[in-house]
Amino acid sequence: MTTVPTPSLAGEVDLSPEPRRLAGLGAVAPALGLLALFFVVPVVALLLRSVLEPQPGLQNYAEVFGSTTYLKVFGNTFLVAGLVTLVTLLLAFPVAWFLAVAPRRWSALLFGVIVLSMWTNLLARTYAWMVLLQGTGIINRMLMQIGLISEPLSLINNLVGVTIGMTYIMLPFMILPLHATIRTLDPTVFQAASLCGASRFQVFRLVFAPLVASGVAAGVLMVFVMSLGYFVTPALLGGTSNMMLAELIAQLVQSLLNWGLAGAAAFILLVVTLAIYAVQFRYFGFGGGEAR
């Protein structure tokens, strides 16, 4: 049965007794320790540098918020992340649906393709897109061959290239939570809705959409947050005019050695990410409820 956690139920869901939760703590201690050492400590160190370098104060934050260049990078980061999330959702939905309803053989094959693509090296996949998308690449040559265009389209070093490359990378992260939700649905429920008098659109809006909402939320959150901090793909497929935050931070550290400013930018990104998580948690619980 599908159970959709509702806000009113949230307090009643967890029935595990207190002692058991504490016993579990011992088992996760090594992982927590690792995270504390290699994640929390560097983050705190970076935060400290952002308010201490070159001198104590909030001047780094003032510089980030005061400069149109940096604000443009922030704006572009959200634009790319939002665009990638939207396109990924639109592409992933039919795939997740097919995985849930297709004969076992077909869904197993498709699953294999999706997982295999996740296992392939990120850099290799991104370079492959460079080959495909460049002015003399296969896509442009084919389009010119069949006479659809006379000049090569600029598909790379711009927003189009970043969106294509990142959407491709993010697809599995959207498909998997969506699929986990969709496969718990019973098609008979939709037949029942239809016989109750609901049109196809009403079945979708009043029954299907609410039932998959938690899966959509989990996928959207995952892809959006991952996209916000993405570095490799934007760096290789994007242009200088639409730099993303991670690229900016890398540049500040590597070329300008400005750790203070880089720390400020990184910390702002972290706060934004946590804020998005908080919203998600408020409405759907951790990681979108049953989708995990």
Next chain:
Amino acid sequence: MTTTPFLSIRGVAKRYGAVAAVEDVSLDIAEGEFVTFLGPSGSGKSTTLYVIAGFQGPSVGDVLLRGSSLLRVPSNKRNIGMVFQRYTLFPHLSIADNIAFPLKVRRRSKAEIDARVQAMLRLVRLERYAERMPAQLSGGQQQRVALARALAYDPPLLLMDEPLSALDKKLKEEIQFEIKRIHNETGVTILYVTHDQEEALRLSDRVALFNNGRIEQVGSGRDLYDAPATHFVAGFIGNSNFLPAKVASASGAAFEAVLPDGSRLPGLTGARLAGASLAGAGLKAGDDVAIMVRPERLTITRGDDMAAGLVPATVTATTFLGDVVHVLTRTSWGGEVSIRLPCDGFRGEPPQTADKVRLGWPAGAARIYSAP
């Protein structure tokens, strides 16, 4: 004869490639009737129901409600109620909202919806559960809500596809009683699918017994039990003994058969032949037939009375069941015959294992079928 039947199923067949789920089903149903489709799994009863619901189109045939065909009408415009085998409440909606759903999509006013939801909750006796979520209800309660949801929009026809098959026996009987009560209170026409003959007999005005995609017989439970039209019906409804025999002589209603052990059954003039007369059934001397007698119609004769019996047999087991004694016997050709005797239905001690007895039956208790 000129009145239009309320629901008319006409020559419906449903084929998937070379396989036919439904071969040829025709049935007229009167308004307010409770008709059950009974049959083993894969006999086409559910498929016929899905054709009426509109989830599947028939390969041939038609379904008419009040004289107009339903086939061109999409499921959501048929205005038919249905309760499914699986739990189909909308898990994200409260019980009240589930029942309100069909009224909301029909854009009824809020006041009307509220009143109707209350009435439906009362009908299925779940007033206190209005604000609960489906997952918080038991299976039986969920099916009662599904029933309320299906009746909320006052459909002329209610379909029920094995709605109680997931419930345990006690709960099942409780809800069967509820369904019967609701049928009486609302007067809705109900088409009910089940493979449970007890359920079919308990609930329905008429039972349509399905086998291999066809209806073998339609009638009241009594009709099906007392006058099964075919060998299959006789075997499916209730318990039955079939004695293999050969027609010795047949002329008009007079009929003599020979059992494998050579014993003659001349006293079969009163035996009813399924169909019409012997000649009508096309039986002639030498044909193989099966003689069916219900276990409770058989009698056992012993000792001095032996001559009154017809078929010699040996007792293999006797089981005391309180109100009846169940006696299992074996004929000389190795056929098993079971007999249910009321506890006061024999003189002296009950028959013992290895006793030599003779089996008999009153005139009219046997039915004769062509051997399958």
